[in-house]
Amino acid sequence: MRRERLSYLQIHPKDNVLVALRDLPQGFVVEFEGKQFALRDAVAAKHKFTIWPLEKDADILMYGVLVGRMNDAVAEGVLITTENLRHASDDFKLGNRKLDWVKPDVFAFVGRTFNGFHRSNGTVGTANHWLVIPLVFCENRNVLTLKSALEEKLGYQVESKDYSDEVDVLIAKYQDGASIDELMGVDLSSAKANKQQKRLFPNVDGVKFLNHDMGCGGTRMDSDALCGLLAGYIAHPNVAGATVLSLGCQHAQASILRNEIAKRDPNFDKPLYIFEQQFEGTEQELMQKAIKATFAGLTQANALTRQPATLDKLCIGLECGGSDGFSGISANPALGYLSDMLVTLGGSVILAEFPELCGVEQKLSDRCIDEATAEKFMHLMKTYNAKAEADGSGFYMNPSPGNIRDGLITDAIKSAGAAKKGGTSPVAAVIDYPELANGPGLNLLCTPGNDVESTTAEVAAGANIVLFTTGLGTPTGNPVTPVIKLSTNTKTFEKMPDIIDINCGTIIDGEETIEEAAHRILEYVIQVASGEIVPKSVRLGQDDFIPWRRGVSL
DSSP, X not given: OOOOOOSXXXXXXXXXXXXXXXXXXXXXXXXXXXXXXXXXXOBOTTOEEESXXXXXXXXXXXXXXXXXXXXXXXXXXXXXXXXXXXXXXXXXOOXXXXXXXXXXXXXXXXXXXXXXXXXXTSOEESSOEEEEEESSGGXXXXXXXXXXXXXXXXXXXXXXXXXXXXXXXXXXXXXXXXXXXXXXXXXXXXXXXXXXXXXXXXXXXXXXXOOOSOSSSSOHHHHHHHHXXXXXXXXXXXXXXXXXXXXXXXXXXXXXXXXXXXXXXXXXXSOEEEEEHHHHOSHHHHHHHHHHHHHHHHXXXXXXXXXXEEGGGOEEEEEEOSOOTTTTTXXXXXXXXXXXXXXXXXXXXXXXXXXXXXXXXXHHHHTBSSHHHHHHHHHHHHHHHHHHHHTTOOGGGOOOHHHHHTTOOSHHHHHHHHGGGGOSXXXXXXXXXXXXXXXXXXXXXXXXXOHHHHHHHHHHTTOSEEEEEESSOOOOXXXXXXXXXXXXXXXXXXXXXXXXXXXXXHHHTTSSOHHHXXXXXXXXXXXXXXXXXXXXXXXXXXXXXXXXXXXXXX
């Protein structure tokens, strides 16, 4: 049922700014708490304006927390900008446990199942992939050679157009003597679509060929972390097995990889083939062995079929990228409600992006189940920020130009909205990168705010679905875990329908509540987890994979 669309919103009763929900002209009359005032500036949708006069250095509160301080004294009805507001956030310390929370009504989902791939260790995959990965960047070319040999023949080329037909049209026009203006005006809409070859192994969702620039030449900490990350992917419930290419002399040794796999799955029994080029000798010998092993592994993976699994087998990664001023009041709180629903059902969720938790550390640490967990979270936050500041780029420099343009003026504003994805349940565990984080309940995982690095880490930590909110439009995906995109506003959803799956702008438009949106999203998740719906990022072959070097990345 459609509700009246508001023009502006106070997010939390303590807030001393309002958020414009549509473009408001200069002179627009605001009615708030029994008083009226006219806007002194035009305020674009997603941006904020003052409710009453504020002195220089006055605190600005949003989401009930400190998000900045005024650089100048301002009147009421003034647009908040980077010129008149600077970043500020409250300090944090070990506090009392605040573990009381109101569990959402999950009656509609009790007893529900999804059809997934059951692994021997009790986890359940929402997909069934085979991995081909290099232990060191020296093997990237060989991985790409395997991709060239296998992908199309097995029917795993990307279903979307590769635009080579459009190039053929332009080549023909050029050869016919077309001018530059004529080339620019060519209609390419008639270029034929690519054909998808039928898959040889119908129960295998994909053969995924990963590349990276690590494994040697950096610190041992980086190479060890890489082995942990790759182990997380190999042991992942969405992965049936892997072919690993190693040079042989690099820091990231196969023995380290095997040890990291054992940490995550002591009884690991998936097919795993590791080949070292320096041992095998010629490239031909290496490639022929890798092709035979991969093909044999795919025949084993294809023997698996989807079977019913309860929703507590879901581990959902929560991510945001290309955020805007609506992120914290539409898509992110909808994911927060869904997060609480899944925790109530016995499932697990992962909230990452530690630079985007700046300003809400106290609330999150107070929600940790015990003091040791809270202290671990605070230590990771302080250490990370100190490293960033030592390199001349603290958390306060996190917002991108796009974030700022669309209303996220300070890092604390961005963070307070981003943290809404984590709902209200207690924090069950705090996990450092690249460890496993799929225990039941809400897990905090230390990662950068960088979309791809964070998504890459969440999947290594066990996420078998990733929910990714975006206000500006971000095409991020993952090689093995379905990434579902949710727009924070209807305009972006309608403008970029090829990369976004779900519109949460309906909340802003007054078409549904946060709770209703969360129910709709969870229904979609169940269909994706069952293989009934293929998200846009998967259709586009958006297989983004970037390991995190434990340096500064915001």
